[in-house]
Amino acid sequence: SEMRRLDESYKRIMIAGGGNIGERLAREIERRYSVKVIEQNYGRCRALSEILSRAVVLHGEASDHEMLTAENIDNVDVFCALTNDDEANIMSSLLAKRMGAKKVITLITNPAYVDLVQGIEIDIALSPQQITIGSLLAHVRRGDITNVHSLRRGAAEALEVIAHGDSRSSKVVGRRLDEIDLPEGVTIGALTRGDQVMIAHSHIVVEPEDHLILFLVDKHKIKEVERLFQVGFTFF
16 A cells, blocks of 8 residues: 555455355455355355355356346456356456456466466456465464465565564564575565554664565575574573
8 A cells, every 4th residue: 555556445246156266255255245156057056045144146157248237247346257267267357347347356277377367457367376375385384474475476485474582582673674694585575563564674673573574586495584583492
């Protein structure tokens, strides 16, 4: 929000595909948004209607022009194509965008397609492999790494790490950013402290519970980053 204009808040979400991903997304957001799910399998539609409490479940094809018109696609804030068919996801997203959907998010299994389609008429293209990798790494990595994002199909990574401890137990807390002994190929991009966001200038001193955003071009350096942010026994 500091770098670009704020997006208007979303209200109406349309999900194409009632499989596992579509179902989980609908369950997560149906109490906060107006959600419609389009599913072509009638049996699956019946199951979804029992699972979901507020979302509207529609039987049909997400690429059906007449159906999208009838369901007011031009008033949809976000259209999510989440079927297991890349081509169907791409085509339905392009159609929804051209018919007035404000933003389209497309799930693409083949990561080679992601860079080809993203930013043309498809706003966000996601590869499930990248999502899964990032989610898993966020859980298994040490040093209180709270978020992991793969960049450029896994060629680099962005990490959000929380600094714990004090100047005696931590190699980071109480030190200026230019005093931190970062592994080669690792840079600090920004730091958040409560609601305050700070660009990583060299004079900033790291305080306990600061969140640091790091960029790695060599994923083999991750273990070194974990060790750097681990707290010594004196802290406990």
